[in-house]
Amino acid sequence: xxxxxxxxxxxxxxxxxxxxxxxxxxxxxxxxxxxxxxxxxxxxxxxxxxxxxxxxxxxxxxxxxxxxxxxxxxxxxxxxxxxxxxxxxxxxxxxxxxx
Amino acid sequence: xxxxxxxxxxxxxxxxxxxxxxxxxxxxxxxxxxxxxxxxxxxxxxxxxxxxxxxxxxxxxxxxxxxxxxxxxxxxxxxxxxxxxxxxxxxxxxxxxxxxxxxxxxxxxxxxxxxxxxxxxxxxxxxxxxxxxxxxxxxxxxxxxxxxxxxxxxxxxxxxxxxxxxxxxxxxxxxxxxxxxxxxxxxxxxxxxxxxxxxxxxxxxxxxxxxxxxxxxxxxxxxxxxxxxxxxxxxxxxxxxx
Numbered sequence: 571x572x573x574x575x576x577x578x579x580x581x582x583x584x585x586x587x588x589x590x591x592x593x594x595x596x597x598x599x600x601x602x603x604x605x606x607x608x609x610x611x612x613x614x615x616x617x618x619x620x621x622x623x624x625x626x627x628x629x630x631x632x633x634x635x636x637x638x639x640x641x642x643x644x645x646x647x648x649x650x651x652x653x654x655x656x657x658x659x660x661x662x663x664x665x666x667x668x669x
Numbered sequence: 670x671x672x673x674x675x676x677x678x679x680x681x682x683x684x685x686x687x688x689x690x691x692x693x694x695x696x697x698x699x700x701x702x703x704x705x706x707x708x709x710x711x712x713x714x715x716x717x718x719x720x721x722x723x724x725x726x727x728x729x730x731x732x733x734x735x736x737x738x739x740x741x742x743x744x745x746x747x748x749x750x751x752x753x754x755x756x757x758x759x760x761x762x763x764x765x766x767x768x769x770x771x772x773x774x775x776x777x778x779x780x781x782x783x784x785x786x787x788x789x790x791x792x793x794x795x796x797x798x799x800x801x802x803x804x805x806x807x808x809x810x811x812x813x814x815x816x817x818x819x820x821x822x823x824x825x826x827x828x829x830x831x832x833x834x835x836x837x838x839x840x841x842x843x844x845x846x847x848x849x850x851x852x853x854x855x856x857x858x859x860x861x862x863x864x865x866x867x868x869x870x871x872x873x874x875x876x877x878x879x880x881x882x883x884x885x886x887x888x889x890x891x892x893x894x895x896x897x898x899x900x901x902x903x904x905x906x907x908x909x910x911x
Contacts, residue, residue, distance in 0.1 A: 612861060619866045
């Protein structure tokens with residue numbers, strides 16, 4: 571097998587270990603401490619924010635306007651699809667107008 | 670018992686629910702699956718290797734980092750380490766979602782963890798919040814379309830990479846941040862949501878500019894999680910116990 575295939579398989583194995591590992595470690599404890607519980611409940615917001623924040627900081631007018639639109643629509647409608655579509659529409663429109 | 674068929678958590682209905690929830694995810698991820706295939710071939714991957722990587726790793730950001738380093742002729746072990754570093758946040762996903770799928774069989778759980786990519790995790794947490802429990806049927810309904818499309822997109826991107834349109838003009842390079850923002854917003858009813866978001870945002874931006882990518886993800890995430898852990902129990906109980 572080529573080196574590339576070995577790189578891919580090793581990367582796949584390590585990725586799988588991260589996806590199993592957190593659960594394996596946590597399941598060794600019989601009772602989950604309330605602080606751990608609170609921390610885990612914060613995981614989605616914490617991790618997903620880090621995937622948005624640097625992109626938002628590096629973005630221009632169109633990108634910022636798209637994200638602000640997304641936040642506003644999300645607060646009003648609460649639905650994922652309206653938020654996603656309106657935000658993307660603002661982004662594409664402004665990039666064409668400003669670009 | 671024919672009434673059982675109409676039950677809310679009947680497997681077919683759960684699977685259909687999952688399929689419906691997967692639609693925006695599949696749409697948001699599509700350009701990146703194609704882009705990955707095209708870039709991977711440009712960086713020296715064969716079509717087989719593209720498909721193998723998408724099918725076995727199934728984590729977009731780490732795959733992009735992997736092919737980028739491969740194109741720069743970086744040492745193989747360093748590429749593998751970088752893929753691991755980018756995916757380290759999945760340890761947190763595993764611990765979080767593991768609590769919700771503990772009632773599944775062992776093989777089902779292994780399949781579930783294998784598919785636990787960013788959007789799969791986020792959708793599972795949303796489902797857990799609204800429906801209490803996560804069934805295997807719903808999880809597969811929401812994750813399998815994404816997985817199959819992701820592999821197929823890598824393949825198509827590898828074959829027809831030069832036909833992929835300019836990502837900038839169509840705004841597709843920024844679709845994932847928009848999608849992830851939508852997910853962040855969907856968790857806003859959780860306790861300490863705003864402090865956690867602000868903390869993770871500030872720390873990840875600082876880490877992005879000092880330590881660099883991809884470590885800003887883990888560092889920013891841990892800051893937000895630590896904040897929630899530090900303030901939560903005392904506030905919830907109204908008094909400090911320890």
